[in-house]
Amino acid sequence: MTVVALVLAGGIGSRMGRPKQFLDLLGKPVLLHTLQAFQRAPEVARIYAVGDARRIELLAEEHAIDKYVGCAAPGESRSHSTRNGLDLMRSEREGTVALIHDGCRCLVTPELIGRVAGATGDGADGVIPALPVSDTIKVASGESVEKTLDRSLLRAVQTPQAFRMGLLRQIFSSSEEFLASATDDASLVEKSGGEVRIVLGERTNIKLTSPEDLVLAEAILLARNRKGHHARRAAL
Ligand SMILES: Nc1ccn([C@@H]2O[C@H](COP(=O)(O)OP(=O)(O)OP(=O)(O)O)[C@@H](O)[C@H]2O)c(=O)n1
Numbered sequence: 001m002t003v004v005a006l007v008l009a010g011g012i013g014s015r016m017g018r019p020k021q022f023l024d025l026l027g028k029p030v031l032l033h034t035l036q037a038f039q040r041a042p043e044v045a046r047i048y049a050v051g052d053a054r055r056i057e058l059l060a061e062e063h064a065i066d067k068y069v070g071c072a073a074p075g076e077s078r079s080h081s082t083r084n085g086l087d088l089m090r091s092e093r094e095g096t097v098a099l100i101h102d103g104c105r106c107l108v109t110p111e112l113i114g115r116v117a118g119a120t121g122d123g124a125d126g127v128i129p130a131l132p133v134s135d136t137i138k139v140a141s142g143e144s145v146e147k148t149l150d151r152s153l154l155r156a157v158q159t160p161q162a163f164r165m166g167l168l169r170q171i172f173s174s175s176e177e178f179l180a181s182a183t184d185d186a187s188l189v190e191k192s193g194g195e196v197r198i199v200l201g202e203r204t205n206i207k208l209t210s211p212e213d214l215v216l217a218e219a220i221l222l223a224r225n226r227k228g229h230h231a232r233r234a235a236l
């Protein structure tokens with residue numbers, strides 16, 4: 001089974017107050033952290049991206065991301081960017097598995113990428129990482145609470161999300177309106193009647209959305225670096 005990655009980095013970062021894909025995170029652009037995780041994941045054969053082609057190509061070249069193939073232009077919404085990415089991936093076979101990932105989930109690990117890729121052979125139409133939610137979630141109408149949802153049924157969904165190229169091509173040829181209705185790729189598969197399976201996500205696989213997330217991401221990376229440092233010393 002061939003597995004390829006599609007990294008979406010074409011957003012404008014309105015909640016962050018600036019585009020976030022090239023912000024510095026502990027000395028490296030956010031997107032480089034992401035690309036390096038896919039470069040290190042042995043399951044991934046090729047990496048495609050969506051975003052600023054010139055800057056992403058340079059990043060890949062300067063940092064030996066040799067799985068990098070090319071970059072498509074951003075679309076109006078996340079789903080439109082996915083569609084543009086799929087157009088670029090036209091030489092991939094129908095049976096190839098595409099891992100679609102938010103470029104701004106830059107703390108994704110090769111282990112999580114492997115877990116998602118590894119679950120794709122089990123017969124479902126899609127595989128997504130997710131976590132049980134730890135807050136109580138309520139449905140609100142303005143400032144009034146309408147109801148409280150049963151938390152045991154809820155999952156917070158992450159990326160990468162895995163699907164076969166053939167299915168993605170079918171679904172992403174749907175109307176503009178249908179594409180615009182989704183905040184992730186799996187929901188389009190669900191709405192089309194497909195079965196989507198869940199594997200365990202990672203608490204540290206956060207999405208950089210607002211400025212506070214940068215502080216959290218930096219703390220996670222520092223903790224990882226410290227752990228790596230101790231492991232290297234122990235191995236001596
Ligand atoms: N038209 C878009 C919108 C989003 N994305 C990408 O999809 C991921 C998740 O989107 P989000 O966190 O919403 O990023 P932004 O769209 O940049 O942020 P905002 O919604 O706050 O404007 C990001 O890596 C973003 O770059 C994209 O490629 N094309």
Ligand SMILES: C[C@](O)(CO)[C@H](O)COP(=O)(O)O
Binds near residue numbers: 102157159
């Ligand atoms: C795809 C996603 O990261 C899953 O949690 C999320 O839906 C992206 O949402 P956003 O509105 O583009 O931030």
